[in-house]
Amino acid sequence: MLYNPLCTITLATCIALLITGRATAQDTEKPVEPGFVSNEPDYAKNPISIYKACDPNEILRSDISNFNENITVWLSYIKNLQQSVEQGQASSAGISYAGVGLSYEDAKSFASYIVQNENYNLATSESVSILRTTLSPDSVAAYIACLKANDPLTIVAPDTAIGEIEFPLTVRWAPGFEVPGSTLKVTLINGTIEGKKVFEKKVDPPEEISLTILRNGKGDKRLFITAEVNGKVSDTFTYPAIPMFKVDMQRSFSPPRDKLPYSICRSGHCGTDKVVKDLCIYASGGGTLLPSTQGFEVSQIVGDPNRAKWYQKKGNSSGVSCAVVENSAGASEHYNFIAGWATVMQAVTVPIDEDALPKFVKDSYRRIPIGASR
Structure with a gap:
């Protein structure tokens, strides 16, 4: 004892x-x-x-x-x-x-x-x-x-x-x-x-x-x-058993990264009222989102940062994660602009099919720690 x-x-x-x-x-x-x-x-x-x-x-x-x-x-x-x-x-x-x-x-x-x-x-x-x-x-x-x-x-x-x-x-x-x-x-x-x-x-x-x-x-x-x-x-x-899978960490975007960024313009010409938009990303391919990594990749921001801004939405989960983008103008002569992509990391497990690999690849693969990048 x-x-x-x-x-x-x-x-x-x-x-x-x-x-x-x-x-x-x-x-x-x-x-x-x-x-x-x-x-x-x-x-x-x-x-x-x-x-x-x-x-x-x-x-x-x-x-x-x-x-x-x-x-x-x-x-x-x-x-x-x-x-x-x-x-x-x-x-x-x-x-x-x-x-x-x-x-x-x-x-x-x-x-x-x-x-x-x-x-x-x-x-x-x-x-x-x-x-x-x-x-x-x-x-x-x-x-x-x-x-x-x-x-x-x-x-x-x-x-x-x-x-x-x-x-x-x-x-x-x-x-x-x-x-x-x-x-x-x-x-x-x-x-x-x-x-x-x-x-x-x-x-x-x-x-x-x-x-x-x-x-x-x-x-x-x-x-x-x-x-x-x-x-x-x-x-x-x-x-434990040697895992027959590896984990890929993938960055997801909304809109897709190969598309134009989402943007909000606020001015006398664009309008001065506050605009609030949820840019949400959903888990895909059997993966799980990591909402603490939720961000917003800014392509351009002009004007008052207290008005043209983004933040994480409350209640994000492993299934859906959103960035909130908002913008407004205090007067018609003001010009505030924000543009970019919401982004979050997603983890996806990928099976390892060793039977389909040549022997020399199997041998080299085993010498790499499971889950490490290759």
């Missing part, structure tokens, strides 16, 4: 704390495959406080910017950020995907769209494994040292493992005392080492054992990895 943030805890607990700032029994998810025994700890039901010096969100945010084009990592980040925000433990500022800044509400809606549109949902244990993999070694080491954690048996994988069929894995066995003649046993579900679901090797601590993991098929099933030495079982690595 964990009763103090400076007590000895496992690496999985540290990472769970790093992501959410607390861990509960409800947060821990067990593998559903029969015959697989997990040694994930029975977390205390009461929240575990973290000293301010060990700010988990600061550590996570400094690293996650390097992976904001990898949809699997991004979904893991949003899932855990949402838990922290709802518990009042994190700020929702500074979210982006593929270089596009997003509001917290847009990020949640975008993540929900992927879950619904692609049936691609991550368990908490998968999010922990993914974020633990993609955090820099220095950040993980610093946080563990801050909490004075100590786990003699750990699994370490590179960030490329997230989207690879075949990837390297390191098992670290350092109990701090001599244990001659020990046997390392690595058990996998939906993957193999040297063609074996259960791989065994004699080890003498301290030792780092380098292995090569091969996922079954196209990697379209969840992968579970656990290591055991002398009854000591490592934290379980749980990887």
Whole structure:
């Protein structure tokens, strides 16, 4: 039972704390495959406080910017950020995907769209494994040292493992005392080492054992990895299926960008009364709009900016987003003019048909993080 943030805890607990700032029994998810025994700890039901010096969100945010084009990592980040925000433990500022800044509400809606549109949902244990993999070694080491954690048996994988069929894995066995003649046993579900679901090797601590993991098929099933030495079982690595889709970020316009801009002229000749126009953009092609990115690309503006202006319409959604353009003239001798295009970003999932690709393209494609621009 964990009763103090400076007590000895496992690496999985540290990472769970790093992501959410607390861990509960409800947060821990067990593998559903029969015959697989997990040694994930029975977390205390009461929240575990973290000293301010060990700010988990600061550590996570400094690293996650390097992976904001990898949809699997991004979904893991949003899932855990949402838990922290709802518990009042994190700020929702500074979210982006593929270089596009997003509001917290847009990020949640975008993540929900992927879950619904692609049936691609991550368990908490998968999010922990993914974020633990993609955090820099220095950040993980610093946080563990801050909490004075100590786990003699750990699994370490590179960030490329997230989207690879075949990837390297390191098992670290350092109990701090001599244990001659020990046997390392690595058990996998939906993957193999040297063609074996259960791989065994004699080890003498301290030792780092380098292995090569091969996922079954196209990697379209969840992968579970656990290591055991002398009854000591490592934290379980749980990887989601490799997504068979990528996300395209598209900018939409109203009017279409290849058409003349919408314009309002107000003067003695054009008329002085206020004109208000909603320029709306609707989600298309099975995509979802990101209304916090709603803007207005101005081609020309003349006169009083307090009269010739635009702003986001209240109530914009993932289905329809509008910019409001308005203009007026205070007197017949005044001339105010505004012209441009309403614009908003749209996210669209695009299937990846690997069967239709030549082998060399498949191989190069797998070496690119899923969701990254190509």
